[in-house]
Amino acid sequence: MLLDRPLFRRLFHLGALASRGMTLGVRGIALDPQGRVALVRHTYISGWHLPGGGVERGETAHDAMVREFREETGIVPEARLRLHGLYRNVAAAPRDHVALFVVSAFTQHRKGPDREIADCAFFPVDALPDGTTRGTRARLDEFRLGLPPDPNW
Template sequence: MRIRARFKARIKRDDVEGSVTVLEDLRQRFEPQIRKVFHLYWRLVRSMTLGARAVVLDADNKVFLVKHSYVPGWYLPGGGVEVGETFLDALRRELVEEGRIEMTGEPILHGIFHNSHVSSRDHVAVYVVRNFRQDRLPEPNREIVATGFFDPAALPADTTPGTRLRIAEVLDGKPLIATWR
């Protein structure tokens, strides 16, 4: 009874923050189960999953990060490579979808990393993007709830470890680590 009353109280909030809190609670509660279902599906239909992400740097070397609605933390923009798509096609598509970023030059391949945190079959290609156009920051939506350019020395506290590693490799010359972490 207490749980139901507490949940109803949150739903009755009419401010945006209250809605986000309810969605965040639901996401945290069901994320492990949903992730298992997706991984089972991927295992059945795909032998390996591929992703493309980018370290997008502006003229001041600030890095563009995104915050998803379905996982906690700040990430490099990017996503899965679809059947029939190249890494660069996927990167272009994801940068437009997540950040309204249009590449105006060729990105540089930073590395390909094994992402065992997601699945033993997942691999992510990371590119460095310095030449791009962005007319404005995107509006929050169902997938991306926040975006921004951040000083690498002052990243948000909940920036993921893998994201921090890739940024340090690109900007600080740290040695590449083959796993995403």
């Protein structure tokens, strides 16, 4: 896919920046009762990522994360999500920000692959699969080790 190539991904983010000024995205840490974390593989970019996406016009970051959990993983939170940190995503664009939420109580409906999500699976937080992105690993280390959030994704 074109967005898997750094130049095209950069152009995509610059287009978003030009049309929106500042972008806001969300990512979520969902831990099952065994302490495993939900990760997704997209169809348009390589690697395993925390579920998430963009905040739509008129939507709160919390509501966006609830929607993204449902769309990408089939996860339906049973309690309000907890904000873990707010990050600047310098890899995407200078004005891109990501709100990271945590949920530990949820139900999950079966979710198969679709045009956006190639795979969704749970992994032990201390044994992530090959291809897990640097940002995902860093956020999970912060969470697991109780480290303060780094200001940059």
